[in-house]
Amino acid sequence: MIENKTLTNKDFLGLKSTLCTGCGHDSISVHIKKALLNSQINPKNLVKVSGIGCSSKLPTYFSSDSHGFNTIHGRMAPIATGIALSRPDLKVIGLSGDGDTASIGLGGFAHLIRRDVPMVYIVANNGVYGLTKGQFSATADKKSTSKSGTENPLPPINLCLMALQLGCRFVSRMFSGDPKRLVPLLEAALAHNGTAFIDILSPCVAYANHSGSTKSYDHIQNNQSSFQDFNVINETDAHTWDSEEQKTYDLKLNNNRTIKISQSSNDDINDKNKAFLKLLEEDRCNIPTGLFYHNSGLPESKKMEQTHKSFLEKMKNSKISSNQKISHLNQLILNHL
Template structure:
């Protein structure tokens, strides 16, 4: 069976500042299971990129292996793409980002791809503050290989086959905070009102931006005993507050009651509004974020929204003081300045 997108589009679809419709940011028709949360995340990415008026050719989407890593096929069909091997997406992004800092890097991974085989690469991408958006489509199971529990499955949670997981879960936002991530958020695939502005803020942030998205697997992990089912997340999710993202080019007209909101100007001049934050959380304090995660976990709740952000983040290029020009644009004379320059460099190291 072949799958093709219809070529017809309504002639009056709304366009962004570049003249693109949302359809211009779509990809191939999804072959994931009907109702899969991953497709909702793909839709949120499409909407965020369209509303930000991003040029598709300036976006590079990369992934590993798994249901989540198939998802980039279904969005941003006119962008650069690379499907790597299991757990190795961060190192591929690192090499690409060092060669061409002008692209926007969007990494898509899964709970198995990140929290098991890719854990080492995930950790080092964070500690280096690689300038990328890292989205985890987290369903707590291996959907491509019959639904075995993954490392993010909660202790006591049961998948479709009914066996309770005996092991404690790896909490990716908590781990990212401990490793020094400069932007940490969690959301739910069924809550685009929260997820879309979080994606926009992550794109505008300079440094490593993690969004852990609970994304129910409708085939193997959407039953009553699962803590990553649609019903469980809807009943137990607790948001840090309302997130509103305003691009730099738009006039800021919103107003908020004193003491109930934070307004943060991001690196590109965009503004992030955080309204009615949780009493238990200061999103600009790493320790406060860690404590809040643990408190909500102990109560059996899932904390969503913006959990932590370093407003003064310095990414890997800033730390290494790399060339402002992408390496792929440097000429031979730029890379080989001559013997005299090399002699002076060697002399300075003695």
């Protein structure tokens, strides 16, 4: 189809969105398309997996030439794990929501992170169950209110904090209305060699965009602290501009490009402890957004997966190929029992 040619916008088109006008999720699919285009990822080698909920409708809105799988509520993580581990030749994007991940799918999320499954894991986080019309999700802030005015009595689950604690090597949060930083972040996630987790604050215009909500457009815009700048440059232009106040990190991308992330020299993108502190200090009036922690090193288990043969090769070279006969089953059993 599109081997060896430059991919264009058209290659990443999806179906028309069926979400509410103004939904944060629609900007997410736009930004994903842009990131895929920038990264020149062949749609044929991409798969999109989701759970159930408004967020999980996203895979139909981009890259129709990629296989997609809208699974069941809370099970995106294990199903994507099965896909990613049996098909290391594919790039997997998992799309989930705060209900799908932080409530019904919390176990699967935790264990996917533990396994460092090579994929991009996106949570479109709006603190509310949209399809069932406005119940609080597990990421809604304590004392934030529903559209009808009910106060949420429970504290939120901080998915970034959990991911960090569980060993994730790419932990990030971004606002859906921040394309300047979200697109390069998505590109960096697509280039990451393990689980790249992105918590995307993505307001629900129907049920969580009122004054009592801490996941509304206004609240996020007024209270997010974007502690990093993102610049994408071609390899040839590479230069750093570290100063006393600013420190810059290079993240290599797929097609000879580099993201330069600059932040205060008090921060350190490779320092897990600093990431913990930043996340522990957050509250409803201080919502940090950026790449909290990044570590490109391969853990031992990961190296084993990397050596795993690609699917097609495996099918071709498998010890048991088509119609092969197994001789002397009896002897085989006796020898290996």
